[in-house]
Structures are given as structure tokens and as C-alpha cells.
Amino acid sequence: MVMATALAACGGGGGGSESDDPEATGPKAPGTIPELTDEPITLSFIWFEWPPAQALEDFANSEYAKERPNVTIEVNTVPNANWHDAMFTQFAARQTDFDIAILDSQHIGEAVTNGNILDLTDFVDENIEVDAYDPYLLAAYGQYPQAETGQRDEDASLYGLPLLGDTWTMIYRKDLIGDEPPQTWDEMIDAAAQCQEENPGVSGLAFHQSNGSDAAAVTYNTVNGVYGGNLWNAGDRQIEGIINDDAGQKAMDVLVNEMKPLTAPGSGNWFIDEVNAAVGQGKACIAFQWIAASGGLLDPEQSTLGETRDEILDKLGFATLPSQETDLVPLGGMGMHISAYAADENQAEALNFMRWFEQADVQKKWAAAGGVPARTDALESPEFLDAAPFNQVYADSVSRMRDMWNVPVYAQLIDIENTNVNAALNGAKDPKQALDDIAAEQQEVLDSGSGGGL
Template sequence: MSNAQRDRRSSRQGRTVRAAAATTLVALTLAACGGGGDNDADADDGNADAAGPAAPATIPELTDEPLDLSFIWFEWPPAQLLEDFANAEYTKERPNVTINVNTVPNANWHDAMFTQFAARQTDFDIAVLDSQHIGEAVTNGSILDITDFINENIETDAYDPYLLAAYGQYPQAETGQRDESASMYGLPLLGDTWTMIYRKDLIGDEPPETWDEMIEVARQCQEDNPGVSGLAFHQANGSDAAAVTYNTVNALYGGNLWNRAEGQIEGVINDEAGQRAMDILVNDMKPLTAPGSGNWFIDEVNAAVAQGSACIAFNWIAASGGLLDPAQTVLGETREEILEKLGFATLPTQDTDLVPLGGMGMHISAYAPDERVAEALNFMRWFEQEDIQKKWAEAGGVPSRTDALESPEFLEAGPFNQVYADSVSRQRDMWNVPEYARLIDIENTNVNAALNGAKDPETALDDIAREQQAVLDGDGGL
């Protein structure tokens, strides 16, 4: 690590605290705030038809003065990677610009952004949003419509249409489709999905092919290796942890989260397939996890793998790089030794082959000053170029351009990168609606309760269906 990187890492810890403090300050002063930046939008939180202003199709003249371009994301390795990468590469084109990636804890990520959006005044220029956050941000008028900019500056044919839709389009089409007439509000920053991480030295070189087989292999591995749990996966009641786990099992066993066309959740998520998935998760998978794992998320799953205490684990690819670091694991003193024990594979199939969509897009705050809007547009144009996407892949990022995904720079950079490339066509997302934050909270709470024995599985799923339906119906539908 260079001295400059150390300085940025050290100062970043302070920025993490300042970002959280700024969010608190905005919340306290919300009633007194009447305006935002130069691009203040006439948006009403209660107006579902509201939308932020449109960005110019052509990048405005850029300043030569020193400028800080600020992102907001949650605290995990890709955030530091982005800051280091951008300050090493983007500054070759724009030496007067410093990139700051401010972070907050994952559990606070949504509120840290949307509290400031509600105040129409942000201390960030680019928000890194989950795909499901886009609807809320658009209907609140909080992010710029960049459709014209994309049409003029981005090679859209270089992307899988679904990735462009998932990370930028609103309203969003059904999974796997892109509506060419819909507006675009973001561009891909980081692609992601789950990988299955398995102990080759405990279960063999070949990973299980079906979910049922995976459960049996994990059960046998746990019986054969005292002190090692069969499975490690996300269970926490926070962010989207427990919900993504249930949604993944639901999809693989042929279930659906809702009927989008009819706005119907009740009777869909808790149908026979949905109940089967919840039963498998709680009664077959949960007993194969470690005691006290009911609050596990990304870091805890990685720790279980690194400590050699899990036969099979599931985690986001973008968060898995540290598993190959000998300083962070007991599985080997070199990368090669670790890979003799660890394997990475696409998720097993079952009734379907669906996998969860992860990753996030970049979105420009409607309240950023004009000179930073111009810089943000220029950064997006720069970042989405083929050569930069390949450099991003080589540095450890997960690109979204097809040419970068298929490049040696990406496929040879990590043993899990082929997993992502093979998974893109299998991805399924959740509900991309303004009510997302409330829907995910309901599901997390109830799935976590079922996993921890506070509710029986059937009751938990029925409660999810009833409470989520009430959210949609109470808001006048979609």
C-alpha cells in the first residue's frame, strides 16, 4: 500500500464517522431545511409521479479548480477498492479531482442516503444505490434522470440488457428484460451475486449440483467433522440479509415473491412452493449452521470460512476476496494452499436455476452543485469505457460490460469471477418499487424470527404475505 493510500484509508475512517454524523444532523434539522443544491427538484415525498430533473446529454464544461467528488456507500471492501482505484486511475485524466467514498454501516445505508434526500440537501454527489432503492429515489425526485446522457455517451449495446435495467431503469421491467422506453437513472458500478464456497478437502473437488444434494452433503460433512458446521449463510435481521437467503431458496424451489402485474403478494409468496422453501430453510438448513449464527451476515460468514469452521457457505462474490488472503485465514499460508482447500461454484440448481441479483449502480444526487454534477457525469462516462472496466476487473472489481466480463483481466483475477460470468443470465431481483424499504424490513424481521425459533415457518411466511400486501394496498397500489 502506498503512503497516499494509507493517508486516504486513515482519513476515510474519519469520513465514515462524519457521514454518520451528517445524517444525524440532517435528521435533526429536517424541518428547518427548505432547499438543496443548485439542482433542487420540485419533488413531493407523497407524489408517486415526481421525478428529479434531467441531466444534460452533453457533459458541461469541467472546472480546473480542485474538486472533491463524493460517493456514499456502505462499509465493505469494494468501497475502499473504488476509492483507491479511482484516485489511481481517474486522476490520470482529471488530476484536480479527488474521489471520496464515504461509508456508513450496512444497516444504516438506506437511511443515511434517504434522510438527506428528504431534506433535499446532500453531502454526497453520487449515491450508490441497491437496485431496489431506485424507485423510492426517483419518485422522491432525488436522483437525476440521465437517459439523454446515456444515449449520447454510453455504449449500451456492450451490456447485458438486464444489468442496465437492474442498475438504472425505472420503472423496471420484469426480470431479464429492459424496457427501451423507460427512463434511466443510473449506471452499473459493481455487479454481484452469491457464490457457493465449499471445502474441497472435506466434501471433494466436485461441488453439489442440486440444492437437495447440497443439503445432504453439508449434513454428512457436519457429521464427519465435529466442530465444523455444515452450512454458513446470511440470517441477520438487517439490511436484506435474511430476506435474500429466503428469496434465493424460494426461487430455486419454483416460488415467486409476487405477481407484479397485479400487485399481488398474498397468496403468491406463501403458496405451496413458498411454504416448501421456508420449511427447507428453517428445518433442513438452519440445523446445519453454527450455534449463535442467527445474526450472521457477510463478515460472519466469511469469518466462519476463514476459520475453517464451515463445510459449505454462501456469500456475495464481491465480499469474498479476503478469503484468499493468508493473513486472514487458517486454511493456508499461501493463496495456492488456500485454493487447495476452498472451491467456488455457481449456486446449485433445483426446480429452477435462478440466483440472486446483487451489485449496485451509481446515481447522481439531484441536489449536488452544478460543477459536481458535471464531474459526476464525466466520471460515469470514464468508468464505463471498455479499457477502464477491464482495469476495474483486474483491480478486483466486478464489471458489468460483457466484454470486460469475458476478458482475461476479469476471469483470471479471482477463482470466483467465472462464477459471476456464468451466473449473469440466471439472476432474479426483488420488488423494484418505492415501497421496497418497508417490504424488505417485513421480510427480514419474519424470516429472522423463523430461523431463530420465534415463529414457526408457516406463520412467519403468512405474516410476510399479509403485511407486505397491506403496504402495497395501503399506498394505493403501484
């Protein structure tokens, strides 16, 4: 396991930028993949601990080996809360023991402005069918700068390619609330409250509340979006007065005063595993979960809802998120990015892996193996849509996605929001005060001059 404080003993090739200029953009990958080695080589990824990480390692070692039998794929993982620091501590030392960093979409700005990852624009132009993707997904997982989240700018550079798409699905107990899922957020809250009242020991809702990673912030941002709020004005770099306007305050009130009372005692630090456990143990009427993290819910060994997958699906339904004032859903997923400090031969292999991985037939195989592809033809394929009951939810949600702030100081902004939302959910801070504090503290970060360009 790669620890957050570890520094690599290898790497340092590939002509990585040694500049301390905060606007440095790192070296450019060539349009043509350099000659690959025939010697045994290990291609190393870094990600966080969750089922897709093992799925990627197994899939790549099975399928990529058919093309490159001398290559071993290793997907090294760290706890989710340590994920950012595990990568950027090594980036700061300009040595990495990984070749491919799997970055959250919001990490890209920090990595680009510090020169940590390769500019893949020429490589993409020569090797990737960009028209095969929804422009939003190419922008979200690779483009920088992003003047407006999710808008593809063909003049902007690309620093990554999609690895895993994702968004939230609403999971609901068909046997407790009925076959038809709630259509609005207000209806969902009412259904959860009624279900909780009618089923002692079962909580109306289960959702992410933890102060770790981006858990509590994504939950607030999702509610903010469906009630018509905005996180900021990107063009004016304005947060204060936007996130905490009337719509933002309404969203915080709904989250803390209407949704939180429907959750289980002690759920104030729940994240992915705890929500899955509540659903699998039959302790939640309605839950929200990342689609890529939902596969275990269908495993009878991890569930008390049935002895077979079909028995579980008699009780569980999966639907797109309800709408309210808008129909926005959170963008999840991650892209692949090549370390500027990887050895030359590893950078070449990483480029070849990306070219291979983004092909239509490979994307469909990845979908069948449990991945969430980004190519439109793979998203619409039977290999994906028939693989799991929540995959159609993802396909239906792509056009509704909204991301956060794609700026170099994302890590500071998310920490401010997580801390305050978690405090409001746990009763440690008044909800309105928490939101006003988020707005003021985030604005101060942007105004400090450390925010980098958009």
C-alpha cells in the same frame, strides 16, 4: 463517516426538484457533459462499509486522476444496516453531502418518485455504449419503472449505471466434501449434513441470517427461487397467495428445518463478516457469500486454511449456486446515481466520471483491481476471469439472476421479510406463520396506495 441522521451543510445546487409530489421524477441530466472546472474539486460517493468501497476509492484516485488530476474521489461509508437511511434522510431534506449515491437496485423507485436523482436517459444515449451490456444489468441498475424485473425497456428512463455487479457463490471445502461441488440444492444439503457429521466442530452450512439490511430476506428469496417459488405477481401487484403458496412454503421449510440445523450455534444474526470468518477459520463445510465480499477469503492473514493463496485454494472451491426446480440466483450489486441536490459543477464531474468509468478499458482495469464489472467485454476478459477464482462464477450466473420488488416501498417490504425470516430462523416464530405474515403484511403495504407506480 456519514451518519444516518446527518444533514448536509452543502449541496443544493443542480436545480434539484423541490416538489413534494410523490410522482416527481427529478431533473434531467443533459446529453452533453457541461464544461468541467479546472479548480480542485472533490467528488463524493456514499456506500456501505465493505472492501469494494475502499477498492473504488483507491482505484478512482489512481486512474481517474490521470484524466482529471484536479479531482479527489471520496467514498464515504456507513454500516450496512444504516445505508438506506443515510441516503434517504438527506434526500428528504433536499440537501446531500454526497454527489453520487450508490443505490441497491431496489432503492431506485423510491429515489425516482421523490425526485432525488437525475434522469440520465439523454446522457446515456449520447455517451454510453448500451449494446456493450447485458440488457438485464442495465435494467436492474438504472431503469425505472420496471414492469417486470430484469426486462430492459428501451422506452423507460435510466437513472443510474452499473458500478458493481454481484451474486452469490457457493464456497465449499474441497478437502472435506470432494473436488466436485453439489449440483442440486438437495444434494448440497446432504453433502453439508454428511460433512458436519464427519468433522466435529465444523458446521455443515454458513449463510446470511441477520435481520439487518436485506440479509435474511435474500437467503429466503434464494431458496424460494430454486424451489420454484415467486415473490409476487408484479403485473397484478399481488404478493399474498404467491410468496406463501406451496412452493414458497416448501422453501421456508427447507430453510428453517433442513438448512438451519446445519449452522453453527449463535449464527442467527450472521451476515457477510460472520460467514467470511467461519470460512476463513475452517468452521464451515459449505457457505454462501456475495462474490464482491469474498476476496478476503484468499488472504492468508485472514485465514487459517493455508499460509499462501495457493494453499487456501487447495481447500476452498467456488461454484455457481446449485439448481433444483429452477436455476435462479440472487441479483446483487449496485449502480451509480447522481444526487439532484449536488452542486452544478459536481453534477458535471459526476457525469464525466460515469462516462469514463463505463469505458471498456477502464472496466477491465476495475476488474483487475478487484471490481465486478457489468460490461460484457470486461466480464469475458482475462483481466476479470483470471483475477479471482470466483469471477467465472459471476460470469456464468448473469443469465440466471432474479431481483426483488423494484417499487418505491421496497424498504418497507424488505423490513417485513427480514424480520419474519429472521424470527423463523431463530425459533421465535413458526415458519409457516412467518411466511403467511410476510405475505399479509407486504400485501397491505402495496394495497395502501403508498407503493407508487411500477
